[in-house]
Amino acid sequence: MPDILIVEDEESLRQVLKINFEREGYTVDVAEGLSTAKELIDSNKYDVILTDYRLKGASGFDVLKYQQERLPFAQTILMTAYATVENAIDALKLGAYHYLIKPLKMEELNAIVKKAIEKARILNENFALKRELKERFTLENLVGKSEPMLKIFDIIKKVADTRTTVLITGQSGTGKEVIARAIHNLSSRREKNFVVVNCGALPEALFESELFGHTKGAFTGAVSDKKGLVEVADGGTLFLDEITEMPLSLQVKLLGVLQNSRARRVGGTEEYEVDIRVIAASNKNIEEEVKSGRFREDLYYRINVIRIEVPPLKDRKEDIPLLLDNFIKLYSAEQDKAINGITEEAMRLILNYDFPGNVRQLENIIERAVTLTKEGKIDIDVLPDFLKEKECKPEINIYQFGGIDLDSRLSEIEKNAIISALKEAKGRKTEAAKLLGISFRSLRYRLLKYGLAKEEELNNLPDE
Incomplete structure (x- = not known):
């Protein structure tokens, strides 16, 4: 890609500058006015734009503003034979890298352009690094940089676009449904339904009907045919949350669906085909549930193909600053507030807490804190009292982890x-x-x- 764009309506100077920079080893494009400059900016990524202040029907400020819209990390240098202090100040205020007076001294110009290119490339590299870090530490709505979370990210990416059944285990509030949604959203099924079934919330008498549907007259109150959630999820993903709460009588029917991709409505005589990807979750020790006879062993083996164990938040506290930043941005935008972080003291209190409610509890705390904060940083006065009661002493400075093991x-x-x-x-x-x-x-x-x-x-x- 070209390094430098020269915008100059005087042809002789335009050519002199082009030859000079090419001798310095740069690739150079030239434009005689704003229109051509815009077209070149739209199709190239320049490090430096060198523009005359006075152009036919436009000014160097127009070039500068367009550069900032399209190439935010490029550096614009303005040249003029009609210098005024006001113009120079305005140019720098608008973000110009430098303001030069004609006639130009080539040695000085080359030194300035060299530094401007270095700055542009550093800004681009920093942006690319931040984007790489963001992609590494975030996946859909998941956030984390701890080793367990990075492993989970890796598993999600590997299994997302398969039909393999996934079992997600972990305490309440650790983000099991968020992981399930991430798997769905990264798969080829993303355009179809993601259907959540909370197995612990459905009454046993209605469970089969809700899951598989029913025909008209199948039972009192069944006034019409109704699709079950399995049918609604056809082509997409069925997320069975708290699957260990599913009645044993239905576990065998679910097993049949997983094995044969067919189901039957309550009161119906014909089976229907379904194409679903099942993701299950539980906050219980599912092996203990199998051992106790509360969960079918054959179904356990069917759903436990890929296992994702989500650690409690207290076991991955290095993720808390990332989660905090994510939640602060989310609720600040939602409430149209200018909250720009959290004080060191407030961060210390949060890091000292064990979060029995895990990520869900942390999110609730931050939503409350953003609601009670007018502007600036979240401070300890808007944090719940129980965080202050759990404060541990003697304390360490969280920003000096390099000083301890x-x-x-x-x-x-x-x-x-x-x-x-x-x-x-x-x-x-x-x-x-x-x-x-x-x-x-x-x-x-x-x-x-x-x-x-x-x-x-x-x-x-x-x-x-």
Whole structure:
């Protein structure tokens, strides 16, 4: 791409400048007026635009304004033989890189252009880097830079455009539905329906009808044929939230749909074909549900093809600043407010909290804070009292993580929490896992990690 655009209506000077810059090793385009300059700006990415102040029917300010609209990182240098202090000040206020007086000194001009090109390229590189970081740390409405979240992003990208069933597990409020929507939106099914079924909210008597539909007269009140949610999701994605709450009698019918891609309405005699991608989620330990007989083992194996375990927010606190920024921008725009961040003290209180309600709780806190903040930064006065009550001392400055071994400190806190939970549960590890809000498998991993149990001891554990 060309490096420099020269906009000059005097042909001789235009050619002199072009030859000069080409000798310096730059690629150069030239324009004699605003119209040609606009066409070239629209089709090229220049680092520097060198324009005369006085053009036929226009001015260098017109070129400058057009450059800022179309090439925000390019640098415009104005030249004039009719210099005034006012024009120079106006040019710099409008964002011009420099304002030069004719006749031009080529040595000085070359030095200025060289620095302007360096600035333009740095701005472009910074923008590209920020965009790369944003793409890396965000996926649809998911935000995170922690290792667990980056792994989840990678899994989502790999499985999105397949028909493979996905099981998402994690505590309430960790963003399981957001992950399911991200998978759907990145797939070829994105133009079709994403249908959410909250298995814990449907009465058992109506569950089959809601899921598979019914025919007219199938039961009292069935005054017409009705499509089920499975049919509504045809061609798209069916998200079964809290799938462990589904009645056993319906689990076998769901298994049939997954195996045969066919379903039957309540009261109907004919089956209908469906093309759906099923994503299931649960905040329970689904393996324990299978073991207890509350969830069918064959259905478990059918839905547990790709497993995504979403960590609680307290286990990925390095994501909190990104989440905060995302929520502040979201609710500031929604409420038409100029909130531009959060104070260090408020950030410290938030980072000290464990968030039992996970990302959903954090989002609610920020929505409240934005609502109560008129402008500027969110401060501690608009944060809930429970955050202040949970403040830990002695405190560390969150912006000086480089001065401590953070991994070691967090590991120590986690280890002490596990020891306390085991004492409270009188050594019963399943009970300790519940107190900690983690699965038994997660606790088992941590017990081995911190040397609190031996592998053979855990392998021989009786059912608790």
